[in-house]
Amino acid sequence: MRKSLFNFIVIALTTVAITTDTCDAERYRTKIAILGAGAAGISAASRFNQKGETDFLIVDAQPFIGGRVQHQSFGDYSVELGANWIYGKGANPIYKLATLHELVTTPNDKRDVVYFDSHGSVPTQVGHELADAFEQVMENMVLYAEDRLSRNQVDLSSRTALRMLNWKPDTHLKSAVEYFAIDWELAEPADGCSLDYATGTRDMTVGTFPFGNEFVIDNRGFNYILQQEARHCLRGNDDRLLLNTLVTHIDYSGTDGLVKIKTNNSHEIVADYVLCTFSLGVLQSDLVHFIPEFPEWKKEALYSFHMTTYMKIFMRFDHQFWGDWQFALYADNNGTKPDSGYTVWQNLNAPGYFSFLQSNKEKKEKRHNNILMVTVTHKDAERIERMVDTEIMDEIMVVLQKMFPDITIPRPLEILVPRWHNNPLFRGSYSNWPIGMQTEHHDNLRAPLPINHPRVWFSGEAMSDDYGYLHGAWTEGIATANKILDCIRSRCPREDYHENITGCGNSPTFKFHNTNKKKNASTFSSTSASISLVFHREQ
Numbered sequence: 001m002r003k004s005l006f007n008f009i010v011i012a013l014t015t016v017a018i019t020t021d022t023c024d025a026e027r028y029r030t031k032i033a034i035l036g037a038g039a040a041g042i043s044a045a046s047r048f049n050q051k052g053e054t055d056f057l058i059v060d061a062q063p064f065i066g067g068r069v070q071h072q073s074f075g076d077y078s079v080e081l082g083a084n085w086i087y088g089k090g091a092n093p094i095y096k097l098a099t100l101h102e103l104v105t106t107p108n109d110k111r112d113v114v115y116f117d118s119h120g121s122v123p124t125q126v127g128h129e130l131a132d133a134f135e136q137v138m139e140n141m142v143l144y145a146e147d148r149l150s151r152n153q154v155d156l157s158s159r160t161a162l163r164m165l166n167w168k169p170d171t172h173l174k175s176a177v178e179y180f181a182i183d184w185e186l187a188e189p190a191d192g193c194s195l196d197y198a199t200g201t202r203d204m205t206v207g208t209f210p211f212g213n214e215f216v217i218d219n220r221g222f223n224y225i226l227q228q229e230a231r232h233c234l235r236g237n238d239d240r241l242l243l244n245t246l247v248t249h250i251d252y253s254g255t256d257g258l259v260k261i262k263t264n265n266s267h268e269i270v271a272d273y274v275l276c277t278f279s280l281g282v283l284q285s286d287l288v289h290f291i292p293e294f295p296e297w298k299k300e301a302l303y304s305f306h307m308t309t310y311m312k313i314f315m316r317f318d319h320q321f322w323g324d325w326q327f328a329l330y331a332d333n334n335g336t337k338p339d340s341g342y343t344v345w346q347n348l349n350a351p352g353y354f355s356f357l358q359s360n361k362e363k364k365e366k367r368h369n370n371i372l373m374v375t376v377t378h379k380d381a382e383r384i385e386r387m388v389d390t391e392i393m394d395e396i397m398v399v400l401q402k403m404f405p406d407i408t409i410p411r412p413l414e415i416l417v418p419r420w421h422n423n424p425l426f427r428g429s430y431s432n433w434p435i436g437m438q439t440e441h442h443d444n445l446r447a448p449l450p451i452n453h454p455r456v457w458f459s460g461e462a463m464s465d466d467y468g469y470l471h472g473a474w475t476e477g478i479a480t481a482n483k484i485l486d487c488i489r490s491r492c493p494r495e496d497y498h499e500n501i502t503g504c505g506n507s508p509t510f511k512f513h514n515t516n517k518k519k520n521a522s523t524f525s526s527t528s529a530s531i532s533l534v535f536h537r538e539q
Contacts, residue, residue: 036277038067040477049233066223088209145200281427341380
């Protein structure tokens with residue numbers, strides 16, 4: 001769900017063309033090239049503009065602004081293919097933007113859930129009792145992680161921590177409840193997730209921001225708020241925005257201090273500074289060639305963090321054969337593993353959702369806008385991406401018939417299957433913190449290049465303390481823009497990086513304190529470095 005974050009695009013930003021007679025010029029000269037027009041790219045451009053630095057160019061491979069925040073028409077509505085949730089209100093910058101631009105949202109209540117297995121419905125009370133028990137386990141896991149950190153103990157997999165806390169998903173229903181709490185949020189199972197920086201953070205229990213989560217149902221799309229913000233720093237038909245432009249090479253090897261960028265449509269962009277917001281999945285791939293290659297310490301960090309896959313499958317039916325619940329969990333009885341991953345179902349016809357957008361006339365006409373969404377993650381999502389839509393529909397029909405054995409399930413009128421893992425512009429949905437990665441690895445992930453004279457800066461949700469979240473991408477874009485402004489106007493700030501990451505000494509690895517949003521890891525000490533950071537994970 002997170003993720004929300006859950007979605008960004010490959011983009012690059014550039015500025016004023018050297019030739020001034022046409023916007024189709026193939027050579028551009030700009031002070032700052034912003035690569036990517038997602039949340040980080042747009043927030044950075046907005047920051048530059050606020051500070052009077054207008055010599056920038058934004059480059060994106062997609063034909064629109066938004067990155068992984070993108071929607072598609074489905075029936076009479078728009079559904080969000082990627083990021084869909086606003087995680088908390090209060091000081092959340094995404095909530096503030098949504099309020100400013102009057103984005104239409106509805107409260108998201110994970111307690112409004114029913115349960116099914118392969119024989120049909122399961123008594124709600126039975127499911128709730130298991131969910132309540134696991135909620136307590138999750139709260140205990142945060143305390144367990146904090147206690148281990150205070151003792152300088154090594155990170156554990158979340159699976160190990162769950163077993164230490166006497167939780168074992170030894171029934172199909174317990175497995176589904178765990179999936180809803182962990183896999184559906186982090187897009188990976190507990191086995192590969194860090195205790196210290198994923199499931200053991202307070203974000204998993206109380207959230208980063210207060211007052212609940214909102215689900216976007218605006219027909220203008222979630223990326224409307226990014227497009228509106230872009231209007232503040234870009235004029236109509238602004239030649240500082242290059243869409244449909246795929247970056248292929250980034251050369252920062254020159255002795256002149258300039259960065260040279262090549263694109264698939266033969267553009268060459270020359271910039272003093274580059275703000276790169278490519279997804280972690282793209283940086284892990286060979287889509288973009290960096291010259292020189294990344295140093296070993298950078299590669300180690302990039303290849304160590306996980307780019308997850310969070311797939312939301314939409315189906316539209318000619319009538320609603322399910323109840324008015326928001327969520328449903330399906331637990332297959334043929335073992336403890338959810339059947340093919342089709343575990344978490346969401347009713348987009350629930351009160352306050354798309355039905356809220358219908359006029360009385362439309363309701364009387366009974367338009368065929370009965371939409372179910374099922375979310376699939378991790379390896380199941382990668383498996384399903386390789387299938388054709390009709391095969392996916394056949395699998396889903398089998399599950400639905402098990403969930404509702406007393407009726408004949410109609411075949412969907414249409415199905416929509418986003419494929420984030422196989423999309424070369426993203427290679428996944430959002431990042432996650434795996435077992436064993438230290439804060440030094442995250443330093444190296446976000447560190448600019450070359451490290452002594454930074455010209456290429458990295459930003460986006462994966463680089464953020466609030467990794468995986470849309471608000472993390474937004475705030476990280478602003479933070480990175482501020483660093484580049486320092487470079488331009490005075491001197492570049494010193495960025496921590498660690499050429500050799502070693503084991504811990506005898507002193508405690510973390511000195512931390514708690515906040516209402518997350519566990520703070522500050523004053524990290526090791527044999528190789530001393531740093532001060534605040535961390536978490538998550539669309």
